[in-house]
Amino acid sequence: QVKPLYSQLQCYVRGKLEKKYPGKMPKDGTIPAHITGNMWAQDWSALYPLVQPFPGVSGVDVDAALKKQKYTPEKMVRSAEDFYKSLGMPALPASFFERSQLVRPRDRDVVCHASAWDTNLEGDVRIKMCITPTEEDFRTIYHELGHIYYYLAYNNLPPLFQAGAHDGFHEAIGDTVQLNLTPAYLHRIGLAGAPKESEKAVINAQMQLALEKIAFLPFGKLIDEWRWGVFDGSIAPQNYNAAWWQLRQKYQGVSSPIPRSEEDFDPGAKYHVPANTPYMRYFLAHILQFQFQRSLCEAAGFSGPLNECSVYGNKQAGEKFWAMLGKGGSQPWPKTLKELTGSEQMDASAIIDYFAPLKRWLEAQNAGKDCGWQG
Numbered sequence: 001q002v003k004p005l006y007s008q009l010q011c012y013v014r015g016k017l018e019k020k021y022p023g024k025m026p027k028d029g030t031i032p033a034h035i036t037g038n039m040w041a042q043d044w045s046a047l048y049p050l051v052q053p054f055p056g057v058s059g060v061d062v063d064a065a066l067k068k069q070k071y072t073p074e075k076m077v078r079s080a081e082d083f084y085k086s087l088g089m090p091a092l093p094a095s096f097f098e099r100s101q102l103v104r105p106r107d108r109d110v111v112c113h114a115s116a117w118d119t120n121l122e123g124d125v126r127i128k129m130c131i132t133p134t135e136e137d138f139r140t141i142y143h144e145l146g147h148i149y150y151y152l153a154y155n156n157l158p159p160l161f162q163a164g165a166h167d168g169f170h171e172a173i174g175d176t177v178q179l180n181l182t183p184a185y186l187h188r189i190g191l192a193g194a195p196k197e198s199e200k201a202v203i204n205a206q207m208q209l210a211l212e213k214i215a216f217l218p219f220g221k222l223i224d225e226w227r228w229g230v231f232d233g234s235i236a237p238q239n240y241n242a243a244w245w246q247l248r249q250k251y252q253g254v255s256s257p258i259p260r261s262e263e264d265f266d267p268g269a270k271y272h273v274p275a276n277t278p279y280m281r282y283f284l285a286h287i288l289q290f291q292f293q294r295s296l297c298e299a300a301g302f303s304g305p306l307n308e309c310s311v312y313g314n315k316q317a318g319e320k321f322w323a324m325l326g327k328g329g330s331q332p333w334p335k336t337l338k339e340l341t342g343s344e345q346m347d348a349s350a351i352i353d354y355f356a357p358l359k360r361w362l363e364a365q366n367a368g369k370d371c372g373w374q375g
């Protein structure tokens with residue numbers, strides 16, 4: 001369902017890169033992973049200045065605003081907390097602020113990959129991050145608090161039920177909230193100017209989000225395909241790195257910047273591989289979060305295009321969300337999904353609807369181009 005949209009995005013971005021680096025791009029239609037500006041080419045947001053559909057039409061620069069307003073890590077967390085509170089959810093416990101690691105310690109080396117914990121299954125919730133005043137970290141905090149609010153919501157269930165409906169639900173909560181960080185919301189909290197309401201501004205905003213959420217999809221799929229291949233032996237140790245890059249090329253249409261060999265172990269640079277954290281959860285979350293958002297927007301009585309909805313401050317949406325979180329792992333996930341969305345199926349119709357304007361625009365831009373890559 002989502003591959004055609006990804007292919008259009010990959011094709012458009014590659015075209016822009018070809019213009020910027022004439023004669024330097026691989027001939028097989030792939031994008032060298034490093035020029036996406038992300039170590040894993042899993043988030044292409046850094047390319048936004050290059051691929052912005054309508055330059056000069058309202059760009060939201062959250063990075064600059066955070067720095068200019070001297071946002072501290074705690075202030076960034078308070079901003080995310082405020083969003084959840086606006087939905088009627090509780091304030092974070094004081095212990096959260098006392099015991100979380102929000103900044104990189106000065107005296108020792110730590111793992112800085114963001115994570116969220118309920119350390120005692122009784123509400124001693126904490127996050128572990130090394131927050132800097134960037135848009136990426138700002139958005140990641142909203143993601144981590146999704147885990148924290150899920151922990152709090154199912155805290156009074158028996159320990160065995162203190163879990164997400166499935167892993168993908170856990171990853172989708174904060175991501176759903178991220179979908180509400182619209183230009184209008186960012187303006188409301190003072191991190192962006194007054195939003196321009198034009199079709200061009202909508203396409204710009206969609207491109208910005210797609211570089212994060214659509215670019216991620218094939219990456220989200222391939223990590224566990226590689227891990228499961230390792231576990232069942234179909235990927236042998238002498239083939240670990242080659243198999244990794246084959247999947248990268250096949251699904252993402254990206255290639256390694258320089259030749260690699262089995263002397264290298266590139267999968268090891270992705271946190272979840274050495275940490276043995278399953279990854280399919282993020283792929284599922286990227287589909288689910290749009291289903292969740294559609295239901296929350298319906299609960300809020302919103303009837304416009306899904307991509308223009310923000311449920312900030314909406315108690316009806318919040319109640320529905322909180323009720324779902326409170327079910328934790330106490331019943332089969334399709335039942336929980338049905339209670340929120342009316343359907344027992346995970347499906348991509350919501351993400352497709354959401355990005356329909358961008359897809360139309362990309363198809364028009366790519367018309368006549370030779371899209372696709374050798375996989």
Ligand code: X8Z
Pocket residue numbers: 113114115140143282
């Ligand atoms: O690992 C994470 C979160 C912690 S659960 C920061 N994410 C994946 C990643 O960074 O690879 C969120 C998006 C995908």
Ligand code: ZN
Pocket residue numbers: 143144147170171
């Ligand atoms: Zn997470």
